[in-house]
Amino acid sequence: MSGTDGRSDAGTGDTDAGGIGRGGGDSARTARGGGDAAAAPTALTTPRGRRPVVAALMLGMALAAIDGTIVSTAVPQIVGDLGGLTVFSWLFSGYLLAVTVTLPLYGKLSDTFGRKPVLVAGIILFLVGSVLCAAAWNMAALIAFRIVQGLGGGALQGTVQTIAADLYPLKERPRIQAKLSTVWATSAVAGPVVGGLLAGYADWRWIFLINLPVGAVALWLVVRHLHEPSRPRPATRPKVDWAGALAVFATGSLLLTALVQGGVAWPWLSAPSLGLLGASAVLAALTVVIERRAAEPIIPGWVWRRRTIASVNLALGAMGLLMVAPTVFLPTYAQSVLGLGPIAAGFVLSVMTLSWPVSAALSDRVYNRIGFRRTAMIGMSAALLILLAFPLLPYPGEPWHPALLMLLLGAALGLFQLPLIVGVQSTVGWAERGTTTASVLFCRQVGQSIGAALFGAVANGVLAARLLDAPVDGLPGDLDAVTRALEDPGAFSAAATDHVRRAVDAAVDYVYIGAAGAAALALLALITLAPRRFPIITEPTEAAGTAGAPGRQDAAS
Secondary structure, eight states: OOTTTOOOSOSOOOOOSSTTTSSSSEEEEEOOSSSSSSSSEEEEEEOGGGGHHHHHHHHHHHHHHHHHHHHHTTHHHHHHHOOOGGTTOOOOOOOHHHHHHHHHHHHHHHHHHHHHHHHHHHHHHHHHHHHHHHTOOOOHHHHHHHHHHHHHHHHHHHHHHHHHHHOOOGGGHHHHHHHOOOHHHHHHHHHHHHHHHHHSSSSHHHHHHTHHHHHHHHHHHHHHHHHOOOOOOOOOOOOOOOHHHHHHHHHHHHHHHHHHBBBBBBBBBSHHHHHHHHHHHHHHHHHHHHHOOOOOSSSHHHHHHSHHHHHHHHHHHHHHHHHHIIIIHHHHHHHHTTTOOOHHHHHHHHHHHHHHHHHHHHHHHHHHHOOOOHHHHHHHHHHHHHHHHGSSSSOOOOOOHHHHHHHHHHHHHHHHHHHHHHHTTTTTHHHHHHHHHHHHHHHHHHHHHHHHHHHHHHHHHHHHHTTOSSSSSSSOSSSHHHHHTTTTTTTSOOOHHHHHHHHHHHHHHHHHHHHHHHHHHHHHHHHHHHSSSEEEEEHHHHHEEEEEEOOOOOOOO
């Protein structure tokens, strides 16, 4: 435990020379004496060396960001070659599970041993998994190797975000975070295109091999240009809480398996679902016991005892929940209700990724004036209204109707997410930043998994109810099956097709209402738990100047 575990998040303290602390903003104080800030490196790199490091971070993030979208377009070719139609969903579920459950471990390791070795290991593991995926001989092998990829992807996602915060002082962090957001936006658009071209004109195995040159360049840049100054050697050798890591991994694996497969591979109230949920609850209790006794726990208690971190974790978990509505159900709505093709349906969703990074890049002009909490509340309030507007769209409507809402939603969420991530990273010193960042990303990932399970059940329940009085018999009651049936023009009569389309429209409307409820939960977490002023730590290097440039004032923000 760090020496700062018992400190308050009340947000008192001296304000700095810049925007934070003025006009209802956030308070700042310089960390002195013991604790994590004293052990922090003076700088990761000099300003001259930032560009290659930033390039490495963007390439590393691109590996993780493009993975899901590029694989999804090649699923028909993969299944046609390897078989395994009934289990192909584990190509995505296995990867997501591995990423999510390893985030806390990588966060703690980066705080204990440094960011560079964790990032290097993550890139290597991801590339090894990519090579193995390209050499897979059946679907079971490919799923296993996707999990290996996910083990590397967990290190990439958490460590890249942490290094980005280490690399820049608080005033300049929106710049790097906006660049990383742009990577995600570009990947969302480029992934399906690249995956489709490779699967159609080459071989699906190239969607994994293409990772090798990108990862090799990222690895070389990290090894060559990322420099972590030596820290004071601890009196005792750092201990890794392997028992806690195993407990967290087992708990997360069982819980995510239950959430991902429940209602898909087996009914929710079946023995497999109840067994997995019950076992995950028992393991969760065991994890708490192990972590309380550990000297250096993987998930320290202060992650939940500090109001700022706890509120951000819950708020971003709720955001992960609501993100399921646009990312999972909007393409179905666009194809089944609006009658668009896959590419046009993808465009309706991709406009959200255009406004998100722009909004994120400009968010510092807002939170420098009114603070992190208020800025995030404005963003989520706007998102709540936009989500509630979706069920009011006319039937069948025009494609630009949902596209406009998604453009606005991306702007609202950019104003919500980035201030919270930058803010919470700025409330801890170097030795706690990896754990804090990993906890935020972990909660967001778990929120997405819960959202997929919850909203999937809602959509299928609404659809089944609406199809009870259909003009024809024998209609499937599952949203995926209905969507596939609608792709065949001769599957139903004109009246039946219209009835089914209206049923899908109603199902997606209820999902967006549920997403609005998740937005309300995010707002509630900020209103009731988050301190009015984030207790910003200005570390000695930031107080003196930008990394490697002493004398420059970086107190603003």
